[in-house]
Amino acid sequence: MNDAVLEKLKVLAESAKYDVSCSSSGTVRKNKVGTLGNTVGGMGICHSFTEDGRCVSLLKIMLTNNCIYDCAYCINRRSNDIRRATFTVNELVDLTIQFYRRNYIEGLFLSSGVINNPDYTMERMVRVIKELRTIHRFNGYIHMKSIPGASQELVNEAGLYADRMSVNLEIPTEQNLKLLAPEKDHISVFQPMRYIQQGMLQSIEDRKRIRSTPRFVPAGQSTQMIVGATNETDKDIIRLSALLYKRPSMKRVYYSGFIPVNSYDKRLPVLASAPLVRENRLYQADWLMRFYEFRADEIVDDRFPNLDLDIDPKLAWALRHPEMFPVDINRADYSMILRVPGIGVKSAKLIVTSRRYGRLNASQLKKMGIVMKKAQYFITCNELPMYTVNETTPEHLRKILTEPKKRKGDDDQQMKIIFPD
Known part of the structure; x- marks a missing residue:
C-alpha cells in the first residue's frame, strides 16, 4: 500500500465513522472453489454482529468525502474546511482485497459523499463492488449505500452484487429535512427504497421458477435516522419506523444520536454530547416492534409522545x-x-x-x-x-x-x- 492510498484511507475512514447503519446479518454464502471469502466466517476497522451473535469485521470506508450538498448536520458538508480525498475504483478494490488477505476484515461497508450528481457517484460505487465480485471473485459480505436520487438501472445493478443496501432517511420529517438540508427531499430517499424492494420481490418470484437466478440484495435493506438534531418526538420517529417495517424488504432502522460536529450552524441545537440514552430507548422500542409483537401506538401515543429515559419502554408500558x-x-x-x-x-x-x-x-x-x-x-x-x-x-x-x-x-x-x- 503506497503512501498516497494510506493517506486517503485515514481521511475517508474517519469521514465514514458517523454512519451507524453498518450491518452484516441476514445472508449466508459459503466459500466456493475459485472464490475469495464468505459471509459465514468466525473471527476476523469496524465490528458488526450477525443474527447468530458472531462478531465480524468490515472495512467501513467512503469512496469520497467530497460532496455537492451542504447539510447542516454532516461533517462532510460542502462548506466545511476539512481534508478531502477520493479513491479511484482500482484503489478501493485493491485495498479491500489486501485487507481481506491479511485477515483484517471479512467484508466491506461502502458509502460515499455525492460528487457531480447521484448517478455519477453511484456508477463508481457499483464498479467497485462489481469488480470485487466478478474479477477478484470476492465472496465476502458487502453492504453498499445507495445514493438518494440515483437511477433505477444503477440500483438494480448494485443489487446483483451487494448483500445489503441502505438509503439513509437522515431526518424523520420532510419539513425538518428541508430546514437542515434544503437540497434534499424524502422523495429521493423513498424512490431507491422502492427500487430495492421491487428488485427483491422480483428476484424471489424468479427463483421460484429458475433456481439459478441471481439473488438480489439477499440481506435486505436498512436505513438510518438522526435523533436529536430536530424537534421530532419519539412518537414521530417510532411511527415512521413502524411504517418502514411494513415493507417486506426493510430489515433494520438505525437511530443515530445527533453529534454536534458543526456547532457554528445556528439551525442546530446546542448539545454537549449525543443523546445516547434516548438513542438506546429508541432501539429498545424498535426491538419491541420487531420481536415482541408491540404496535407503535402501544409504545408511544398522544399522551406519552416521548419515551421514558429512566426505564425501558416495556416496563413503562407495563406500569401504564x-x-x-x-x-x-x-x-x-x-x-x-x-x-x-x-x-x-x-x-x-x-x-x-x-x-x-x-x-x-x-x-x-x-x-x-x-x-x-x-x-x-x-x-x-x-x-x-x-x-x-x-x-x-x-x-x-x-x-x-x-x-x-x-x-x-x-x-x-x-x-x-x-x-x-
Missing part, C-alpha cells in the same frame, strides 16, 4: 397498564408472556414449552434466565408471593425498580449513624 397483570406463567398465552418485563423472547418460548411437563415455579424461572427483579411484580406461579403491581402502585413500583442499588455495607453504615457505637 397494571390491569393487564399479574400474568399466570402456567396459563397465559405466548403473546402475553412476551409483555412481562424481565422476560425475553427465548425465555418466553422456553416457558411455553416447559410448562407442558409440569407447573413452573420461581426457581425454574430463574434458571431460564428471567430477570426476576422485574418479573416478580408482574407474574404469578406456584411459589411466588402475591405482591404484584396490583398490591402496590405503579408509581411506588417504579421507584423500587429505579432507585440505585445499595452497596454492600450501606445498611450497616446507616445503622451506625442512627445508633453510634
Whole structure:
C-alpha cells in the first residue's frame, strides 16, 4: 500500500465513522472453489454482529468525502474546511482485497459523499463492488449505500452484487429535512427504497421458477435516522419506523444520536454530547416492534409522545397498564408472556414449552434466565408471593425498580449513624 492510498484511507475512514447503519446479518454464502471469502466466517476497522451473535469485521470506508450538498448536520458538508480525498475504483478494490488477505476484515461497508450528481457517484460505487465480485471473485459480505436520487438501472445493478443496501432517511420529517438540508427531499430517499424492494420481490418470484437466478440484495435493506438534531418526538420517529417495517424488504432502522460536529450552524441545537440514552430507548422500542409483537401506538401515543429515559419502554408500558397483570406463567398465552418485563423472547418460548411437563415455579424461572427483579411484580406461579403491581402502585413500583442499588455495607453504615457505637 503506497503512501498516497494510506493517506486517503485515514481521511475517508474517519469521514465514514458517523454512519451507524453498518450491518452484516441476514445472508449466508459459503466459500466456493475459485472464490475469495464468505459471509459465514468466525473471527476476523469496524465490528458488526450477525443474527447468530458472531462478531465480524468490515472495512467501513467512503469512496469520497467530497460532496455537492451542504447539510447542516454532516461533517462532510460542502462548506466545511476539512481534508478531502477520493479513491479511484482500482484503489478501493485493491485495498479491500489486501485487507481481506491479511485477515483484517471479512467484508466491506461502502458509502460515499455525492460528487457531480447521484448517478455519477453511484456508477463508481457499483464498479467497485462489481469488480470485487466478478474479477477478484470476492465472496465476502458487502453492504453498499445507495445514493438518494440515483437511477433505477444503477440500483438494480448494485443489487446483483451487494448483500445489503441502505438509503439513509437522515431526518424523520420532510419539513425538518428541508430546514437542515434544503437540497434534499424524502422523495429521493423513498424512490431507491422502492427500487430495492421491487428488485427483491422480483428476484424471489424468479427463483421460484429458475433456481439459478441471481439473488438480489439477499440481506435486505436498512436505513438510518438522526435523533436529536430536530424537534421530532419519539412518537414521530417510532411511527415512521413502524411504517418502514411494513415493507417486506426493510430489515433494520438505525437511530443515530445527533453529534454536534458543526456547532457554528445556528439551525442546530446546542448539545454537549449525543443523546445516547434516548438513542438506546429508541432501539429498545424498535426491538419491541420487531420481536415482541408491540404496535407503535402501544409504545408511544398522544399522551406519552416521548419515551421514558429512566426505564425501558416495556416496563413503562407495563406500569401504564397494571390491569393487564399479574400474568399466570402456567396459563397465559405466548403473546402475553412476551409483555412481562424481565422476560425475553427465548425465555418466553422456553416457558411455553416447559410448562407442558409440569407447573413452573420461581426457581425454574430463574434458571431460564428471567430477570426476576422485574418479573416478580408482574407474574404469578406456584411459589411466588402475591405482591404484584396490583398490591402496590405503579408509581411506588417504579421507584423500587429505579432507585440505585445499595452497596454492600450501606445498611450497616446507616445503622451506625442512627445508633453510634
